[in-house]
Amino acid sequence: MAMQPCASPLSGPFTPDASDTEPLGDLVAIAAARVARQAGYAALAAKGGVKAVALADWLDQARRCLLALARPRVMSLPLATTVTADGVVIEGLVSIRDPSWRDDIAEGAEMGATLCSLGYGQQEAFARLGRDYALHHVQGDLARETLFALARAADRARQRQRPGWRLHRIPVKAQAQCGRHQLWEPVQVQALLSLFAPGAAGVTMTETGFFNPLHSLLGLTLMRPPGGNGAQGCLS
């Protein structure tokens, strides 16, 4: 299949880091509110009494644990892309089969990858929480939401560098599955991870597709220039 060189990567280095995002305390507060709105937690809080008190205490302990341990890290890279008949090849390594992305790239859209991590291990958290399984579970839920809040903050930082551009998150096509949910394709994510400096942000990925530290993510984004007619993309 013939490949065509396409839009060059961003002209300048794009490297928002954790200092470009909101303070960790603010992100954790956002995350705690989201956790509290999840069906299971909301149902528990609605029952009131000792259950609601226990939940509030757990969230508070989880928040303090996270604030004590987290060393949030964010790194972003512009990505060189090549269009193919049915999609885009990123840095010659990762194929995204979606004609709409190909068309966007041809119209001047830019791709980037953002690596985020909370920078601490779950065993560290488990030990700090006195090996309390229930507390550790709540801490895990809070950490996951905090990671997503960090990633959204990184996206906002990226958008601030391109006023008027529209940012879309791109799912890396999945083969690894978790229940009914398709998650990510380990080989492709490892290839994307290899674009960052070795051990960037202290994040590695096992060959089975697990980030280490666990609460890390690698996001692929497309920035569309103002006034573009690109198709509405699929958000991850």
Place this chain on the structure above:
Amino acid sequence: MLTEEEKDELFDAICDGDRETVVALVIRARDGGEDLAQMVKDTMIPAMAQVGDLFSAGEIFVPEMLVSARAMQGGIDIIEPILAASDHEPLARVCIGSVKGDLHDIGKNLVVMMLKGAGFEVEDLGVDVSNEAFAAACDRGHDVVCLSALLTTTKPQMMKVIRHLKDQGKNARIVIGGAVITQDYADLIGADAFGEDAPGAVRAVKRALGLAN
């Protein structure tokens, strides 16, 4: 000794996640010379079983199950050393871990809590557990090995663990579970039982041991 009303109160306190009341009643039982092993069997384990049934039926969510499990644990923390000192035998000894290459522990941790709440002695081997570590756990006298895997990429490792344990002549029962695991897969790889969720894992361990149908 606890009155029948107090035992009912203990049952309800576990279901309601009222750790403070559970601890107070267990201390009262201990100080009053209650048969603690019998109380665990007749009152506390059935309370957690009811919570597990409600979860499996979709009537409560994980956080509510956690509150109950933690309340139960508050009582068990007091009772456990007393029973251990009196040579009381647990229902069975179970070890559990996420298989090699699997770094998630969410499901495994829920199973640990529910197994403890059901009266099993549990050794948590953690995540990314090697075949050799599972075999070594069998040598420490565990009756059941529980294997957890989250992704399709780590699922095949379960079969490798089972083969390894069989090659090493280990007789422990094998129970598997995780987001991508099914009964068909358990049958395919020769596991003794499959748990579809945390309370289901307790039922699976009991089935594997011939303690339940």
